[in-house]
Amino acid sequence: MQRVTNCILIENQKALLIKKPRRGWYAIPGGKMEQGETLKESVIREFGEETDLLLTNPSLIGAFTFNIFSGKTCIQEWMMFTFICRSYTGTLTSQCVEGELEWVPLDEIISLPMAEGDRSIFNHIFTSDDILYASFSYTSEYELINKNLNPTVR
Numbered sequence: 067m068q069r070v071t072n073c074i075l076i077e078n079q080k081a082l083l084i085k086k087p088r089r090g091w092y093a094i095p096g097g098k099m100e101q102g103e104t105l106k107e108s109v110i111r112e113f114g115e116e117t118d119l120l121l122t123n124p125s126l127i128g129a130f131t132f133n134i135f136s137g138k139t140c141i142q143e144w145m146m147f148t149f150i151c152r153s154y155t156g157t158l159t160s161q162c163v164e165g166e167l168e169w170v171p172l173d174e175i176i177s178l179p180m181a182e183g184d185r186s187i188f189n190h191i192f193t194s195d196d197i198l199y200a201s202f203s204y205t206s207e208y209e210l211i212n213k214n215l216n217p218t219v220r
Contacts, residue, residue: 069147070099071112072093072094072113073113073151074094074151076150080170082168084162084165086164092170097116119156122155129197130198133201181204186200187200190215
């Protein structure tokens with residue numbers, strides 16, 4: 067099972083997102099955990115590799131499981147741990163191999179093209195300070211089949 071960490075960095079009512087070239091969807095910067103890393107070590111390292119920014123005290127805001135199905139067969143399963151942070155040091159890179167980095171106004175995020183699970187995550191952080199625990203099921207084309215949110219997003 068793959069483990070992923072990512073972080074929603076917020077500054078001046080904007081969040082730093084990455085637009086992935088494959089689908090043109092926006093995502094939260096981060097990536098795969100390495101063996102032996104803590105969640106916090108992973109998110110700081112991964113976020114830094116994509117952005118050249120050093121997160122200052124990121125806080126866990128969600129823990130998620132994802133299942134990708136081909137028909138009724140689960141072909142991929144992974145976990146994602148999402149952090150939120152409001153301070154950092156460094157200068158944003160102008161070249162990110164993973165996609166285009168962009169500061170997006172918070173009130174525009176929900177309308178962007180993105181995975182429906184990510185939309186649920188943003189809806190949660192905009193309405194609650196509680197940690198969100200959720201599971202998402204997708205088709206192999208990343209169409210949402212089912213989601214189970216706890217606490218429930220309003």
